[in-house]
Amino acid sequence: AKTDFSFPLNSWITYRLEGFAGLSTLVPSPFYQYHMGGVFDQNLGNFTNFQGYYLGEERSANLFAATNHLMFNIKKNYFIIPAFSIAESFDSFKDFNSLKKTHSSLGITLGYKSPFGPIKINYSNALKSGSKGIFNIILGHSF
Numbered sequence: 001a002k003t004d005f006s007f008p009l010n011s012w013i014t015y016r017l018e019g020f021a022g023l024s025t026l027v028p029s030p031f032y033q034y035h036m037g038g039v040f041d042q043n044l045g046n047f048t049n050f051q052g053y054y055l056g057e058e059r060s061a062n063l064f065a066a067t068n069h070l071m072f073n074i075k076k077n078y079f080i081i082p083a084f085s086i087a088e089s090f091d092s093f094k095d096f097n098s099l100k101k102t103h104s105s106l107g108i109t110l111g112y113k114s115p116f117g118p119i120k121i122n123y124s125n126a127l128k129s130g131s132k133g134i135f136n137i138i139l140g141h142s143f
Contacts, residue, residue, distance in 0.1 A: 002043070016069040020048040024061040027091050034063040036087060036103070039122050039136045050085055051124035052105030052134060060089035065103075081109040083124070103128075116140050 003019040022034040034046050037053030047056060048065055065087035072080045087103040107124030117140030125133040 002048070012073045014071040014073075016071060018067040018069070020063065020065040022046065022048070022063045027061045030059065033059045033061055034089070035059045036063060036065060036089065039107075039124065039134075039138065050087060050103065050105065051083055051107035051122070052085070052126035052131065053103070054134065058089055058103065061091045062089065062093070064088045077113040079109075079111045079113070081111065083107040083109070114140075 001021045005017045007015045035056035036050045037057035038055030067085040069083045085105045104127040109122045111120040120138040122136040
């Protein structure tokens with residue numbers, strides 16, 4: 001299940017909450033597990049975006065994830081989006097602990113709404129020891 005809610009706070013700030021829940025009764029093969037990581041807005045099967053991690057870097061049979069965004073429209077067609085993400089991944093329900101978040105990350109996106117779709121520059125970092133930041137450039141929309 002994927003949810004996405006946007007709440008305009010005023011004319012130049014919008015809060016967006018993005019959630020993902022994927023559950024399995026048994027441990028499926030790696031092809032059917034939930035893959036977490038990457039910066040993208042399209043639905044890609046069992047992949048869910050998670051800033052600070054490479055595309056599909058983490059996988060498990062069950063996944064709960066949430067990302068909080070604050071979109072600042074700083075000038076017409078220009079925006080800044082700081083983000084904070086948390087996730088819990090586990091293979092078995094006996095391993096699930098709702099109070100222990102196994103993954104978290106921070107990210108910042110600078111963007112421009114062009115006639116060809118948004119152009120975004122993103123820097124994000126997983127909040128785990130030894131993690132190096134990831135820099136991405138996102139151009140336009142997929143069709």
